[in-house]
């Protein structure tokens with residue numbers, strides 16, 4: 432899947448309100464682990480930016496109460512675990528809505544890649560069904576409902592690049608440069624839970640003020656551990672740093688290199704070894720989902 436992102440957000444606008452809702456990926460431009468809460472969850476300081484590489488969801492609302500998912504990932508993710516159905520159920524329960532929906536997922540984002548695809552699918556489901564069902568739940572409440580499903584759901588609902596604290600739910604909008612990224616997708620699934628459970632993960636990065644964080648060199652506290660555990664991630668990073676400043680997103684496996692111009696990123700993509708996969712994407716401080724919502 433070496434791709435130049437042809438199936439992207441810009442060239443696939445759709446005027447039908449129920450169709451083609453984007454669920455974009457995110458990058459963690461930096462990720463610091465600053466502590467651990469009593470419930471085991473880790474306190475983070477992180478900078479989220481969206482990219483124009485997305486899953487897409489279609490919805491058909493129904494008078495009958497069933498929620499039915501048509502998905503290309505049904506073989507690997509059971510319906511009972513799928514965050515899309517969990518999100519739809521949570522919204523239905525919260526609003527006591529009587530009807531249901533058929534939902535189609537076009538899964539383009541790699542899973543377990545640190546791109547937040549599952550959380551983004553959940554966020555898009557909450558936002559889209561709230562609009563289609565006319566249930567009128569506030570974005571703040573949608574983020575609360577979403578946080579139970581995944582730590583990254585609130586930023587996808589918020590829709591703007593953000594500096595985040597807590598487990599990712601305390602958000603301050605920021606506007607980092609909208610660079611071009613070459614994202615390399617190593618052929619390995621990294622479990623977020625396994626990384627956060629590893630005793631050798633550093634958990635004591637000092638908390639800093641946002642101004643210092645935005646001005647310093649950006650790093651990811653999970654990168655050393657993940658590259659040690661997964662040679663595929665180490666290899667991808669060793670290759671990418673020859674072309675651009677590069678690091679890992681989230682708990683991996685994906686790594687990204689930063690480029691000022693799209694052509695530089697595309698030139699590097701053209702050199703990608705045959706055993707690696709990757710795509711070029713643009714940083715977006717307003718998410719494709721937010722743009723879609725504003726077009727309604």
Ligand SMILES: C[C@](O)(CO)[C@H](O)COP(=O)(O)OP(=O)(O)OC[C@H]1O[C@@H](n2ccc(N)nc2=O)[C@H](O)[C@@H]1O
Pocket residue numbers: 459471472473474475477545550580581582583584597598599623624627681682
């Ligand atoms: C690392 C990030 O990708 C940064 O954006 C996210 O915080 C991870 O978010 P996520 O994939 O939505 O993670 P969740 O599904 O909420 O959590 C998966 C597992 O990772 C651990 N976990 C997750 C987030 C966090 N701040 N501390 C944790 O310790 C928990 O054991 C949890 O059971």
Ligand SMILES: Nc1ncnc2c1ncn2[C@@H]1O[C@H](COP(=O)(O)OP(=O)(O)OP(=O)(O)O)[C@@H](O)[C@H]1O
Pocket residue numbers: 508512513514515541542543544545546547548549550552553583621623681682683684
């Ligand atoms: N709609 C969904 N899309 C992808 N994964 C899902 C979905 N629903 C549930 N999951 C489960 O969530 C796991 C993590 O998927 P995801 O792609 O969000 O990981 P990730 O990109 O590493 O996330 P993060 O960056 O938030 O850690 C998958 O392995 C899968 O079991």
